[in-house]
Amino acid sequence: MSFSPLIRQLIDALRILPGVGQKTAQRMALHLLERDRSGGLRLAQALSQAMEGVGYCRECRALSEEELCPQCADPRREDGLLCVVEGPLDVFAIEQTGFRGRYFVLKGHLSPLDGLGPEAIGIPELLTRIEHGAFEEVIIATNPTVEGEATAHYIAQILGPKCLTVTRIAHGVPLGGELELVDGGTLTHALAGRKPIAL
Amino acid sequence: MSFSPLIRQLIDALRILPGVGQKTAQRMALHLLERDRSGGLRLAQALSQAMEGVGYCRECRALSEEELCPQCADPRREDGLLCVVEGPLDVFAIEQTGFRGRYFVLKGHLSPLDGLGPEAIGIPELLTRIEHGAFEEVIIATNPTVEGEATAHYIAQILGPKCLTVTRIAHGVPLGGELELVDGGTLTHALAGRKPIAL
Ligand SMILES: [Zn+2]
Numbered sequence A, B: 001m002s003f004s005p006l007i008r009q010l011i012d013a014l015r016i017l018p019g020v021g022q023k024t025a026q027r028m029a030l031h032l033l034e035r036d037r038s039g040g041l042r043l044a045q046a047l048s049q050a051m052e053g054v055g056y057c058r059e060c061r062a063l064s065e066e067e068l069c070p071q072c073a074d075p076r077r078e079d080g081l082l083c084v085v086e087g088p089l090d091v092f093a094i095e096q097t098g099f100r101g102r103y104f105v106l107k108g109h110l111s112p113l114d115g116l117g118p119e120a121i122g123i124p125e126l127l128t129r130i131e132h133g134a135f136e137e138v139i140i141a142t143n144p145t146v147e148g149e150a151t152a153h154y155i156a157q158i159l160g161p162k163c164l165t166v167t168r169i170a171h172g173v174p175l176g177g178e179l180e181l182v183d184g185g186t187l188t189h190a191l192a193g194r195k196p197i198a199l
């Protein structure tokens, strides 16, 4: 059987979504065509607006279509505390612990085997952010994985000479896991138990 | 935490997809924004083209943006055999058995409690199709569920006076299941073992 060309094109395009294989893409395409065309059109518009309009926050490098993301634009947050994370979903996880300092969002972690060095993950921008800010403490909340630990250690080393307190979230978070999947209670403890990085 | 408005709008729009909840929608949105913007734009275009362009095949009522779907447009198929199914994914399943007759795609099955009678599921169009065709046999391949059986029986009754052979796929298919989830081998046997419907 062949679907008609536009349906085939839609099924192929849906497969770029993470976790969506051929069967799921077929079901999604037919569901939209048979039951929710206006939803499908709304999704099309939301996609093109987001893909074309969303850039990066000037301060924290989180995804945002405004120059400052909602967190950086909020004047009531603590300006002395900076939390460094690997990605935007981590901001979401940390926010749920009640943390109300500032953020910096790396593009993942150092991964020399994949050619991802300090420039690739945004370390120069992190240093600029810290120079222009008035931070007393930098909390490194990269993932509790081997790569996340190495990235944390690297950042602690380059921030060492800067007269800042550099801390790492406590190992209440399970080793080998992904930060964004940790429950809020565990993460609250991990944040409260943060300690200086031993160089 | 709040995502910026365009990201929030994208996450909400992704949730119309079947099986996609809040967490999955967040992951999909951030994946596209961070790693595949051109894929996201392609998906936006494929969606709007399909939602606006796809209608129904004039002959079989399958989804198609052309007047005739690929199956109906193919001159090499058997014109004496018509297979009636509940939905477009069933055509896909039947094709995989090697069936090369024609199709008619109902809009689901009869469901009096939901107010879905013969008109709602396309029975008048099925009768028109049969009158304009030269079919010797109509194979009813609705789902092997209570509703699918009732729909098959209803169709057999109204086709009874028309001097056609009306058959039902054999109960090799598991009762209570959905046709599109059955493996190809089972479905091949079910199709081969089809028999006249006893009225
Ligand atoms: Zn920001």
Ligand SMILES: [Zn+2]
Binding pocket: B057, B058, B059, B060, B061, B062, B068, B069, B070, B071, B072, B073
């Ligand atoms: Zn057709």
